[in-house]
Amino acid sequence: MLAHFWVAFVAFFGALVLGAWQMYIRSPLATWVNNPEHYYRSVTAHGTVMAYVLPTLVAMGFGYAVTELALKKRLIGIAWAWAGFWLVMAGTVMAAVTMALGKASVLYTFYPPMLASPFYYFGVVLVVVGSWIWVVLMSINLRAWKKEHPGASVPLAMYGNVAGAYLWAWTSLGAAIEILVLILPASLGLTDTINAGLARVFFSWTLHAIVYFWLMPAYIVFYTIVPRAIGGRLYSDTMGRVAFALFLVFSMPIGIHHLFADPQVGAGFKFVHAAMTAMVSVPTLLTVFTIVASVEIAGRLRGGTGLFGWVKALPWDNPMMLAVTFSFVMLGFGGAGGIINMSYQLNETIHNTQWVTGHFHLIFAGAIVLMYFMAAYELWPQLTGCAPLSPRLVKAQVWLWFVGMMILSMPWHLVGLLGMPRRMAYYDYSHPEIAPQAWTVTASAIGGFILLASGAILIYTLATARRAPSGQAQPFEFSRPAHPGGHTPVALNGLGLWVAMMVALTVVNYGYPIAQLAMLKEASVPVIPIGSR
Amino acid sequence: MRESGTFGWGNPLVRWSVVSLAALTAVSMLVGFLLLPSVHDDFSAQGLWASICRAAGVPADWGRGGAAQPGPIATTVVLERSMAKPGSSDAVGRGATLALNCTMCHGAQGMSVSDAPNLAGQYPEVVIKQLQDYRTGKRASSIMEALARNLSDQDINDLASYYAYLPKARTAPTTYDESLPALVRVGAPLRNIAPCVSCHGGIDQKLGAPWIEGMPKGYLIQQLKAFRSGERRNDASAQMRSVAWPMTDAEIEDVAAFYARKASAGGER
Numbered sequence: 001m002l003a004h005f006w007v008a009f010v011a012f013f014g015a016l017v018l019g020a021w022q023m024y025i026r027s028p029l030a031t032w033v034n035n036p037e038h039y040y041r042s043v044t045a046h047g048t049v050m051a052y053v054l055p056t057l058v059a060m061g062f063g064y065a066v067t068e069l070a071l072k073k074r075l076i077g078i079a080w081a082w083a084g085f086w087l088v089m090a091g092t093v094m095a096a097v098t099m100a101l102g103k104a105s106v107l108y109t110f111y112p113p114m115l116a117s118p119f120y121y122f123g124v125v126l127v128v129v130g131s132w133i134w135v136v137l138m139s140i141n142l143r144a145w146k147k148e149h150p151g152a153s154v155p156l157a158m159y160g161n162v163a164g165a166y167l168w169a170w171t172s173l174g175a176a177i178e179i180l181v182l183i184l185p186a187s188l189g190l191t192d193t194i195n196a197g198l199a200r201v202f203f204s205w206t207l208h209a210i211v212y213f214w215l216m217p218a219y220i221v222f223y224t225i226v227p228r229a230i231g232g233r234l235y236s237d238t239m240g241r242v243a244f245a246l247f248l249v250f251s252m253p254i255g256i257h258h259l260f261a262d263p264q265v266g267a268g269f270k271f272v273h274a275a276m277t278a279m280v281s282v283p284t285l286l287t288v289f290t291i292v293a294s295v296e297i298a299g300r301l302r303g304g305t306g307l308f309g310w311v312k313a314l315p316w317d318n319p320m321m322l323a324v325t326f327s328f329v330m331l332g333f334g335g336a337g338g339i340i341n342m343s344y345q346l347n348e349t350i351h352n353t354q355w356v357t358g359h360f361h362l363i364f365a366g367a368i369v370l371m372y373f374m375a376a377y378e379l380w381p382q383l384t385g386c387a388p389l390s391p392r393l394v395k396a397q398v399w400l401w402f403v404g405m406m407i408l409s410m411p412w413h414l415v416g417l418l419g420m421p422r423r424m425a426y427y428d429y430s431h432p433e434i435a436p437q438a439w440t441v442t443a444s445a446i447g448g449f450i451l452l453a454s455g456a457i458l459i460y461t462l463a464t465a466r467r468a469p470s471g472q473a474q475p476f477e478f479s480r481p482a483h484p485g486g487h488t489p490v491a492l493n494g495l496g497l498w499v500a501m502m503v504a505l506t507v508v509n510y511g512y513p514i515a516q517l518a519m520l521k522e523a524s525v526p527v528i529p530i531g532s533r
Numbered sequence: 534m535r536e537s538g539t540f541g542w543g544n545p546l547v548r549w550s551v552v553s554l555a556a557l558t559a560v561s562m563l564v565g566f567l568l569l570p571s572v573h574d575d576f577s578a579q580g581l582w583a584s585i586c587r588a589a590g591v592p593a594d595w596g597r598g599g600a601a602q603p604g605p606i607a608t609t610v611v612l613e614r615s616m617a618k619p620g621s622s623d624a625v626g627r628g629a630t631l632a633l634n635c636t637m638c639h640g641a642q643g644m645s646v647s648d649a650p651n652l653a654g655q656y657p658e659v660v661i662k663q664l665q666d667y668r669t670g671k672r673a674s675s676i677m678e679a680l681a682r683n684l685s686d687q688d689i690n691d692l693a694s695y696y697a698y699l700p701k702a703r704t705a706p707t708t709y710d711e712s713l714p715a716l717v718r719v720g721a722p723l724r725n726i727a728p729c730v731s732c733h734g735g736i737d738q739k740l741g742a743p744w745i746e747g748m749p750k751g752y753l754i755q756q757l758k759a760f761r762s763g764e765r766r767n768d769a770s771a772q773m774r775s776v777a778w779p780m781t782d783a784e785i786e787d788v789a790a791f792y793a794r795k796a797s798a799g800g801e802r
Contacts, residue, residue: 034718267587505558
């Protein structure tokens, strides 16, 4: 587990440096590098690490930790877990070398007909296959525990953890099919045309639900660690289960909202996916309500009274309190922006602008990754036997991350509304029409450097953690529900029903577009290998 | 905590979840495939079934009354990656013989001494495409059209293999800094001009885009102006016409001078 976290955070820091560099050279602060390929190479590496390597390793490491801590038994299949880890490592190295050589500057979404060297795709496949081992292990461990404890409620942390694993197994299938069936044959030179529309539909299968896979560890922290860390109780255990189950059902068959501007998908399916996307806000709002209620319990336990008195009584010097507040603020702004993205018509105003970049940085890099940090801080004493980490450093890191992310992403939202396109390597600030927007890029670059400082503190804090004098860490506890002794409805103690609904809904929402595009001969277009000459 | 209830259709939570998901799906399908298309004239013009098909994304003839007018066809050549493969030594040999016909303008070793383009080291698919376009009249030149008319497909492929085999007008390595004309390095994003180096070599070399380093300046200016006026129109997606259209005379001069200045080895002409 420690290995997972370390690799994840070291890769994360490298990608953070690249991210800050990208903002810097694109801003008026620096002269332009004069080679957009270097810029896109960097963006590809940043995206691949941040989107595939970091969250996958964190989800795996955190998942193994949750299994041992929540089920209170050793992980079954540790050897397999190491095999999965090394597969992810091999894939990361393979993709990283290919990207560094400039053979894969296709961005992490690798939309055909652009094609990278096959080694890049092999690397991504290895990362995914390594994570599939984790999925299987999570399922096996839950089954074994249920067999030993018939009729008992599965601990909420494990329930969410396995929900995330199943979600990932099903959603990664889309990109896996895209790579194995469409991209690799073209990248290896076996074919010289590719069904680009179909590939994009398959990628959308993965592209949206992957976000909820990233989100799961953060939500597990919200439900099962935050209330305990700030001295409160979880308001409702059942609500947590409902939220995880709804994520399974609705996060998957909605990806076509990424293809609103794609002509190959019918308007009817676009509407259906938009409507289902709206449903995803339900588990998010449930979570916000439940966690705020849990926090209120903490405030009232500390003697807060009155309508808002409990807010003042909260432990504001507690890093977790700070983190969950910042996370919800970013989730709030990002979520509101997301509702604009998913609206079939409003989307037109911001499609492919910097607004989108701002949106996913706020939600993922802001709200979610902040909780990854907190998960690591919470687990570190368990994993390394160190004394609790310095709250001063942790608070500084959390503050910097929040401030940096707001300074980074708010200007993006603004210029996105003004129409600044995303994925641009170069802006001509001397042009009178865009010169007034130049300051926003400078602002974002400053935000990027603040984030970099925050990342440096994270690495420093984790690396310098000292061994506890007693040598033995406190036993780890998850949060306790406000109403212990309640019953868990049987449907919310297993995942079978929800997985079945997820699969059925995917078949309904994706079946026809995929079948139709697969049979359409005219959909094949010539490939464009990047950097082949 | 314990679990309660039994799993199955009798469980109200299970029943309720499945029924409401099915209902939600049905309602959103009805809205997406029936209600919304019905208020758009272009969806509903051909009846209910046609409007459902359109909402589902079935490709159909969207024009009302008859086929759409086909626009002018820029070129009949479809660039394929197989065209870019180097030819066999036989092909190179046959091409060398045929190329004796071309030396008057394009130079003995494919290095032009007039304002005709250099062909030495040119990418094979470029030569194939241009010769085929001359043959079909899609690219105009009284001399080249007449010469190309007598060439078979095999002749054209052999010529392409031969010229690709010759060494390029290899020029001094370029460092990508501010000394290059802006249009070459970064283009002009606000005027939709892509940088030259993103297709013609330097950063990327796209299929069908010629090697232009060391080309005679007069030829480059003439072609850019022909693209700008629309006189030359054999670029399949109008990519060069779009790039040249917003360019000023001074910019054309600047870019052509840059590529010509990267002159042939030794500078002898």
